[in-house]
Structures are given as C-alpha cells and as structure tokens.
Amino acid sequence: xxxxxxxxxxxxxxxxxxxxxxxxxxxxxxxxxxxxxxxxxxxxxxxxxxxxxxxxxxxxxxxxxxxxxxxxxxxxxxxxxxxxxxxxxxxxxxxxxxxxxxxxxxxxxxxxxxxxxxxxxxxxxxxxxxxxxxxxxxxxxxxxxxxxxxxxxxxxxxxxxxxxxxxxxxxxxxxxxxxxxxxxxxxxxxxxxxxxx
Numbered sequence: 699x700x701x702x703x704x705x706x707x708x709x710x711x712x713x714x715x716x717x718x719x720x721x722x723x724x725x726x727x728x729x730x731x732x733x734x735x736x737x738x739x740x741x742x743x744x745x746x747x748x749x750x751x752x753x754x755x756x757x758x759x760x761x762x763x764x765x766x767x768x769x770x771x772x773x774x775x776x777x778x779x780x781x782x783x784x785x786x787x788x789x790x791x792x793x794x795x796x797x798x799x800x801x802x803x804x805x806x807x808x809x810x811x812x813x814x815x816x817x818x819x820x821x822x823x824x825x826x827x828x829x830x831x832x833x834x835x836x837x838x839x840x841x842x843x844x845x846x847x848x849x850x851x852x853x854x855x856x857x858x859x860x861x862x863x864x865x866x867x868x869x870x871x872x873x874x875x876x877x878x879x880x881x882x883x884x885x886x887x888x889x890x891x892x893x894x895x
Contacts (some may be wrong), residue, residue: 730791730845736816740793744822750779751829784845785833791848794819794855803864806863823856829885 750757755771774782797819802808830849833840841849866886868879 703798737815740790740797740822741818743786743790743793745791746824747783748825748829750774750786752777772864776777779843780840783840784842784848787826787845787848787852790822791851791855794823795851798855798858798862801859802864804862804864808867812864816863820856820859823852823859827853827856 748770749771752884753771753774754768757767757769796813801816801819830841830852865882866875868874872879
C-alpha cells in the first residue's frame with residue numbers, strides 16, 4: 699500500500715516538473731515579469747537544504763545582528779530527511795530553471811544585475827551538487843526516483859548557466875577597451891585554463 703502511494707506521489711511530482719519545464723521552454727521577452735521568488739527566499743531554501751544534508755539546525759541568537767549558531771540535529775528520521783531533501787530539491791530546481799531562462803544569452807546585452815544573479819545561481823547549484831556527490835552509499839538511499847532525476851537536472855541546469863556565461867566586464871571606472879584590463883583578463887583566463895587541466 700505504501701509503495702502504491704509513493705509511486706503515485708512520484709508520478710505526480712514528475713508530471714508537475716514536466717509541466718513546469720514546458721511552461722519555460724521559450725524564454726520570456728525582456729521586460730516581462732516572471733513569477734519567481736526573490737533571491738533571499740531561494741537562498742534561505744538552499745541554506746535549509748544544506749543544513750538538512752549536514753544534520754544541523756540553526757539556533758537563533760537573541761542579538762539580531764548575529765546570524766545564530768549551528769548545532770547538531772539528530773531529531774529528524776531518515777525518512778523525514780529523505781522526504782525533505784527530495785521536496786526541497788524539486789522546489790529549488792523549479793526556481794533555478796525559471797531564473798536561468800530569464801538570464802540573457804551570452805550574445806544578448808547584459809542587465810546590471812546579471813553577474814550577481816549568475817553568480818548566486820551558479821554557487822547555489824555547486825553547493826548542492828557538492829553535497830550530492832559527497833553522499834556515501836548509506837546516504838544515497840535518501841534520494842528517491844524523483845530525487846535522482848532532480849540530481850541529473852541540477853547538473854543540466856549548471857551546464858545551462860555555463861552556456862549563458864558572459865565575458866568578465868571591466869570595472870565601471872575603466873574605459874571599455876582598457877589595455878591593462880585586457881592583459882589582466884588574458885592572464886586570469888590562462889590561470890583558470892591551467893587549473894582546469
């Protein structure tokens with residue numbers, strides 16, 4: 699009986715995910731408002747997912763200038779943890795895919811917030827991928843069928859972000875064709891290429 703309800707739940711999640719992807723196949727025209735959460739709430743969701751991965755929770759500080767303290771949290775069962783991780787990955791993936799669609803292609807002019815948005819999305823995905831890849835065999839059962847599908851889609855979303863990457867721009871105080879910046883850019887790229895090899 700449990701298997702039947704789990705399969706129905708999995709099928710429903712897959713259908714929702716496919717509907718979401720179909721809605722976002724064509725990027726919206728520039729200037730159209732896309733219904734996604736703000737980055738702060740998405741950042742909080744990623745933070746909470748990472749806390750669940752690490753089995754920690756945040757204790758709020760009475761001092762509002764402090765972010766609180768992380769402590770070990772073993773109160774959540776493996777089943778609850780698995781359900782939360784899979785559900786959270788689904789929500790994060792939906793948001794990230796919608797935001798990626800809205801980013802300009804690497805041939806389009808960029809918006810003033812482009813680099814902040816691109817960096818946030820890239821680092822969020824890298825953090826999640828890092829945790830997923832570090833899962834040992836005992837933890838790998840935390841991902842159900844949909845979770846494994848979402849893991850693949852998160853990798854695909856990262857590739858999409860890389861494909862939408864723009865060339866680093868000179869600081870606003872420099873001229874667009876500043877020779878010193880061009881030399882810096884070439885040296886910087888060369889270092890990244892050597893590190894990647």
